[in-house]
Structure formats: structure tokens, C-alpha cells
Amino acid sequence: TATASPTSTSTATPTQTPCFISPSSSVVFPTNGGNYKTAPVSIAGTALATCGGLAEVRVLITRLSTGEYWNGSSWDAAASWNLAAGLSSWTYSSIPPLVSGETYNIKSRAMDTLSNMEVPAAGNTFVFCNTVPFSSIAFPVNNGSYLMPGPVSIAGTGAALCGSVSIVEVSLFNEGLALYWNGSSFGAVSEVWNSAVGTAAWNYSTPGIWSADQFYRARSRAADTFGNIEIPGMPVTFSVVEPSPTSTDTPTW
Helix, strand or coil: CCCCCCCCCCCCCCCCCCCCCCCEEEEEECCCCCEECCCCCCEEEEEECCCCCEEEEEEEEEECCCCEEECCCCEECCCCCEECEECCEEEECCCCCCCCCEEEEEEEEEEECCCCECCCCCCEEEEECCCCCEEEEEECCCCEEEECCCCCEEEEEEECCCCCEEEEEEEEEECCCCEEECCCCEEECCCCCEECECCCEEEEECCCCCCCCEEEEEEEEEEECCCCECCCCCCEEEEEECCCCCCCCCCCC
């Protein structure tokens, strides 16, 4: 009797569709075009993989003035992609010592579990500056004496190393009253800073605020567009006095 042969069953493994779509990443902080007076303690960003999953995110930090790259411990001529912590939400905390007035660029690069690697974008460029601005009083002069009704304004100059001067403020102190000018009278016990007009060249209008035979002190301070505020220096001290009386005696011949 003929015996039928068993029918074979196919057990071939289905072929996995290859994926060649690169992952993407971006730097969230520091922001592009940002101005910072405090050095960032970490760099942060996000990443996404279309196929597979994320395997790693790396960061490239460049000091633009020298073209050098941060390798995790020092600046180097060779580009160094430093491994970040995390994947879809990542951070990098080995921040280099930043130099005031310098511009830096940060790029990120992601790789997925299929070894697809992102082509990095332009990244974020920012400026770090913690150098305080400077201001000075040109008028009145220190130890000057002025006839009533006194100076019509306090005037001076301001300058900033990074960014620009955003505001200059003036404080005035009446030594006889031991009080500060509050914008309308010498009535403040604590120092009050009054906004001047102008920045590189500035003035604060003071007509009619002086009393005769009094000594006054004036100080200025500037702030810049990074948020740095000048620590005021020594004040300019001056006096306002009455004119000397003119003699009206009739001469005796």
C-alpha cells in the first residue's frame, strides 16, 4: 500500500524592513542668541528617533573666538562630541569655565539603536558676560562750589564692556539734612536711585532742588543689557552757596 509523504510547512522568518531615517535633537538651553551674566550650570535639550530607539546624544561646545572645542576637561583644537545624560530629554553638566565677553556655540547630535546618526544642525550661539558697566559724573565736579540756584542738572557718561548700557541712575544726598533725594524732595532715609536721561552721555535734571549753604553728594550707577549692575564708587561732593552781598555804602570823600 502506498504511503503519502508528509507535507512540509514553511517556517521562514519574515524580513525586517531596514530603517535609514536619522534621529533628531535640539538644544533647548542656553537659548540661541541668549545673553547671560550667570554661567549655565548645564546644557539641556531633547531628542527623537523615528525608527528603533535612541542610543545616545552627544554635545559639541565651541569657543568661537579661538575655534577650540571643549573635550570635557579642557579646550582642544580637535572637535570633541561629549556624551550627554539622558535620551529624549538630555543634559550635559561638564560645563567649561566661561570667559566674560566670549561667544559660544553648542550643537547636539543623536544616534539611534540602528546606528543611524544625525547630521548636526547649526546649534545655539550665546554670549556670556559678567563684567559690570561703568559710569561717572562729569558735572558737578568734586569739591566744587556753586552759587544759588545751584546746578540745573547732574551729567556724566556710561559705558559697558558687553552689550550696552541700558540705564544710568543717580542718587543725591543732602549732608545737612542727612536725607536722600526721593524724586520730589530730600526726604528719604535710605539711598534712592533716580533714572537719568541717556546712557553713553546722560543727565539728571535738578533745577530748583537745592538749598543755600549746604553740602551735597552725588553718585551714579549703570546697568547693562545683560543685567549686570555697577557697584557705585565714591560720591562727588559739592556745595551750593548764596552769592556774596554787594556793598552799598556811600564812600566818604
